[in-house]
Structures are given as structure tokens and as C-alpha cells.
Amino acid sequence: MDTVIKKIMHDDSDDEIYEQAAEILKNGGLVAFPTETVYGLGADALDEKASAKIYAAKGRPSDNPLIVHIADKKDLEVLSCDVNDMAVKVAEAFWPGPLTMILKKKDIVPDSITGGLGTVAIRMPSHPVAARLIKTSGVYIAAPSANISGKPSPTKAEHVIHDMNGRIDMIIADDTVDIGVESTIVDLSEDVPTILRPGFITKKQLEDVLGEVKVDPAVMGNVADGIVPKAPGMKYKHYSPDANVVIVTGDSDKVVGKINELCELRRKEGKRVGVMTVSEDAGCYNADKVVDMGSRCDEALAAKNLFAALRSFDEDGIQYVYSESFPTDNVGQAVMNRLIKAAGHTIIKV
Ligand code: TXA
Ligand code: MG
Numbered sequence: 241m242d243t244v245i246k247k248i249m250h251d252d253s254d255d256e257i258y259e260q261a262a263e264i265l266k267n268g269g270l271v272a273f274p275t276e277t278v279y280g281l282g283a284d285a286l287d288e289k290a291s292a293k294i295y296a297a298k299g300r301p302s303d304n305p306l307i308v309h310i311a312d313k314k315d316l317e318v319l320s321c322d323v324n325d326m327a328v329k330v331a332e333a334f335w336p337g338p339l340t341m342i343l344k345k346k347d348i349v350p351d352s353i354t355g356g357l358g359t360v361a362i363r364m365p366s367h368p369v370a371a372r373l374i375k376t377s378g379v380y381i382a383a384p385s386a387n388i389s390g391k392p393s394p395t396k397a398e399h400v401i402h403d404m405n406g407r408i409d410m411i412i413a414d415d416t417v418d419i420g421v422e423s424t425i426v427d428l429s430e431d432v433p434t435i436l437r438p439g440f441i442t443k444k445q446l447e448d449v450l451g452e453v454k455v456d457p458a459v460m461g462n463v464a465d466g467i468v469p470k471a472p473g474m475k476y477k478h479y480s481p482d483a484n485v486v487i488v489t490g491d492s493d494k495v496v497g498k499i500n501e502l503c504e505l506r507r508k509e510g511k512r513v514g515v516m517t518v519s520e521d522a523g524c525y526n527a528d529k530v531v532d533m534g535s536r537c538d539e540a541l542a543a544k545n546l547f548a549a550l551r552s553f554d555e556d557g558i559q560y561v562y563s564e565s566f567p568t569d570n571v572g573q574a575v576m577n578r579l580i581k582a583a584g585h586t587i588i589k590v
Contacts, residue, residue, distance in 0.1 A: 243405050247397075248369055248414035261410055262377035265290075269409035270297060272386040272400045276367040277338045277419045277439070278393040278547070279400045280309065280383030281408065288350045291382050297407040300389040304473045305355035306382040307340050307423070310364050311374035319360055319380065321346045326428045326450055333449045336366035338419055338440040342427040353382050355472055359429045369414050384473075385422060386411075392479045392547040392582070395420050399551060420544035421574040425471055426453070435459065436471035438574040440543070459577055478581040479547070481554045481561065483514065485583040489565040490590035496524045498590045499562040503527045506560045514553045516563035518542075529556050539572035546575055550582055 246257045261271045265282065268290040272281050281298065283290035285308045295302055308319060313331045316323045320343035330341055345360035354360050365371060374381050385393035386400045394400045397413035404411060424439030426446060434454040435443055446453045458469035486502070488495050503513045503526060514529040518536040531549045534541030553561050563583070568576050580587070 241406055241409070243401075243408055244410040245397075245401065245405075246410065246412055248412060257412060258372055258376040261373055261412060264409045265373075265377040265379050265381065268293075270294060270407075271373070271410045271412065272394075272404055272408060273370055273373050273383075273412040274367055274397075274414045274417050275309075275365045275370045275383075276417065277365075277422050278395055278417060279386040279397075280365075280370070280381070281386035281404065282309070282373070282381040282383040284377075285309075285353055285380040285382035286348060286350065287379075288352045291350070291353045293408075294382065294384060297404065298384060298387070298389045300384065302352070303355040304384075305357060305361060306353045306384050307361040307363050308349070308353070309370065309374055309381040309383050310362060311371050313364060315380065316343070316362060319346060319349055319362055320344055322429070324428065326433055329449050330426065330428065330446070331364070334441055334445075335364040336371065337364075338366075338423040339363065340423045340425045340437075342425065342429050342436070344429050357472075359427075361425065363423055367416070369412060369416075373412070390478060390480060392481060392550040393422060395544070395547050399548070402551075418544070419540075419571070420546055420548075421571065421578060424574075427456075427470060434470065436469065437474060438577050440571050440574065442570050442573070460573075460580070474581075479550065479578045480582050480584070481550045481558075483553045483558045483561045485550070485561045485563060485579075485586070487563050487565055487579060487583045487587045488590060489587060492521065494590040495564055496521055498588065499564070500524070500526055502560075502562055511559045512557055514556070514558035514561045516549055516561060518564060518566070521564065527562075529553060529558055533566065536567060539567055539570050539575065542566045542575050543571045546578060 322344040340363040388403045424441040425437040427434045512528045515525045515527045522532040
């Protein structure tokens with residue numbers, strides 16, 4: 241399949257791009273587009289054949305449900321049979337924005353996009369390209385991240401092109417993806433709201449609006465320990481580059497020493513090694529590639545850099561990546577959640 245790739249120019253010439261993308265979506269095709277979190281791979285959410293193409297293009301397991309993107313809060317009532325007080329408050333506080341809510345679904349939402357669950361994930365993105373695409377097409381857009389299943393989510397057009405060129409109808413390029421990790425997912429379908437996936441909107445922010453908020457134990461836990469995540473997608477190996485990723489955590493000096501020791505061992509074996517570090521330690525490493533994720537104080541920058549950093553190791557043929565751990569007060573929790581998955585839970589404590 242030939243994939244049309246169009247760059248948003250932020251002038252009148254964009255009209256044509258939105259028209260073309262809208263036609264593709266209305267006719268059951270696939271369009272990748274930027275959002276404020278990561279790039280999404282969109283199809284008409286209510287068209288089962290169209291959403292089936294998403295699973296095929298990504299190689300995604302069919303029990304892993306999709307998020308439905310809307311452009312108007314009123315559409316909650318179309319998709320959910322139980323838009324409760326919590327949902328109204330959360331939409332008021334965080335939409336449009338990087339927040340997905342899980343609610344009981346109406347029959348109009350096909351089982352094939354909810355993995356057979358009685359609930360549906362809904363998000364109203366704030367990114368102007370995403371919002372305009374939903375409005376122009378007039379369809380609700382089911383969109384997972386626009387990566388091959390299991391790989392790091394795309395935060396740049398080049399990542400989408402790498403994974404999806406030839407597999408989908410169109411890619412809208414606009415490198416204004418800002419946050420860099422996927423939306424916070426909160427389950428509002430039961431009595432106590434529960435975070436199923438951490439993101440830019442934190443537990444504290446949700447508590448300010450909702451009162452008590454729980455966190456699914458699988459968020460930082462280990463599926464191998466028998467904790468099954470409520471978001472089906474969180475149980476799969478995820479976000480991984482081809483390289484083997486290991487996290488080293490503990491006292492800063494010891495972490496640097498341990499990582500250098502591991503790098504040296506691997507290099508003696510003839511392997512290419514990479515390091516992911518905070519700026520403060522970036523000068524301390526001997527490796528084939530050192531990626532500086534920004535200052536230890538800047539969790540948002542680490543989030544923005546994370547997926548591009550993971551992908552960059554593959555571009556350089558790195559076989560082993562040793563990563564420092566990052567602070568988890570705010571969006572850093574989402575960073576560590578993704579990094580732990582990328583590392584397949586391999587964490588060395590020093
Ligand atoms: O920021 C984002 O959320 C991006 C952009 C494109 O909007 N989308 C995204 O989609 O991250 P995806 O498919 O990569 O992740 C969706 C997650 C999966 O872990 C899935 O299992 C979970 O949402 N999910 C979807 N519907 C659900 C439901 N009804 N109940 C529980 N989890 C659900
Ligand atoms: Mg994803």
C-alpha cells in the first residue's frame with residue numbers, strides 16, 4: 241500500500257490535508273496523526289472493519305482495546321450509558337487534554353474495539369491537529385499509539401514513518417507532540433476511581449477533583465508476580481527497543497559506578513552499549529552512546545525525550561542499554577512505568 245505523507249504547514253494549504261484525511265477515515269481507512277501525548281493511528285471507531293485494520297497494521301492482540309477520541313464533551317453521552325458525576329467533573333477539569341476515562345459503554349460501541357469489555361475508553365485530545373481531524377471527519381476516531389505493537393510509542397513523524405509506511409493510508413506529520421508519554425487512564429466505571437496507566441495528569445490532580453483515587457497495583461508492579469492489570473494493554477511487553485534494557489537504581493555515585501562496570505563487561509564481549517542518564521551524570525560514562533534525558537529536576541523533559549531516546553539506540557545498533565532511574569513525583573511516574581516495561585522489569589538495585 242502507498243502511504244500518503246503530508247506535513248502540516250499551519251496555513252491555508254492545510255485545508256486540503258484535513259479534507260483528504262477525513263475522506264480516508266469516512267471510507268474506513270487508517271490515518272496517523274499527532275496528539276499532545278504521542279502520535280495516534282486512527283480509524284472510524286464505529287466501523288468494525290476499519291478498526292480491524294488498526295489491529296492488523298500494528299500487529300496488536302485483538303483483546304487489547306482502543307481509545308475512542310472525541311472533539312466534543314457532549315459525545316460522552318453518545319458512547320457511554322453511565323456518564324456519572326465523576327466523569328462530568330473529570331471532563332470539566334482535564335478536557336481537552338491527556339486524560340482517558342473508562343466508562344460503561346453503549347451498544348453503539350462495537351465489542352471489537354473494546355476487547356469484549358463492557359466499558360469503553362474515551363479521550364478528548366487538546367492537540368489542534370487531532371481536534372480538527374475529528375471535527376472535519378465527523379467520526380469518532382479509535383486510535384492507539386501509531387507504533388508497531390511492543391515498540392516505543394512514536395513522538396516524531398519519523399518514528400511513525402519508520403513503523404507504518406506502507407501499512408496505512410496516510411500519515412499527518414506535525415512534530416508538535418509535546419508531552420511524550422501516553423494519556424493518564426482513569427477507570428470511572430466503578431465506585432472508586434482507579435488509575436490504570438499513569439500519565440501527565442497525576443494522581444494528586446485527580447484527587448483534587450474526585451477525592452479518593454486508587455492506583456491499579458499493576459502500574460508499578462510485576463505481572464509475573466500474578467498481578468493482572470485492569471488495562472489489558474498493560475500486560476504486554478511494551479515500549480521495547482531491540483536492545484536489551486536494564487535499569488540501575490540507588491545512590492547516584494554507586495549507580496554511575498555500576499553502569500560503567502556493566503558497560504565495560506559488555507564491551508569486552510564485543511557488544512555495543514548505551515546509557516540513558518540525567519544531565520548531571522552525562523559526563524561520567526564510557527559507552528558507545530550516551531543519551532542525556534535532561535536535568536534530574538525536569539520530569540517533563542524526561543517524558544518528552546523517553547521514547548525517542550529508546551528508539552535512538554536501535555538506530556545506532558546498540559545491543560545493551562543501561563538506564564538510570566528518574567524521579568517519580570509527577571509525570572516521572574509515567575516515565576518509570578514505561579521504562580520498567582521497556583526493561584522487562586530488569587532492575588538492578590545498588
Ligand atoms: O495518549 C494516548 O492515550 C494515546 C493517544 C494516541 O491518544 N493512545 C494510546 O492508545 O496510548 P494505546 O492503544 O496505545 O493504549 C490504550 C490503553 C491500552 O493499555 C488499553 O488496554 C487500555 O488503554 N484500554 C482501552 N480501553 C480500555 C477499557 N475499556 N478498559 C481498560 N483499559 C482499556
Ligand atoms: Mg500504545
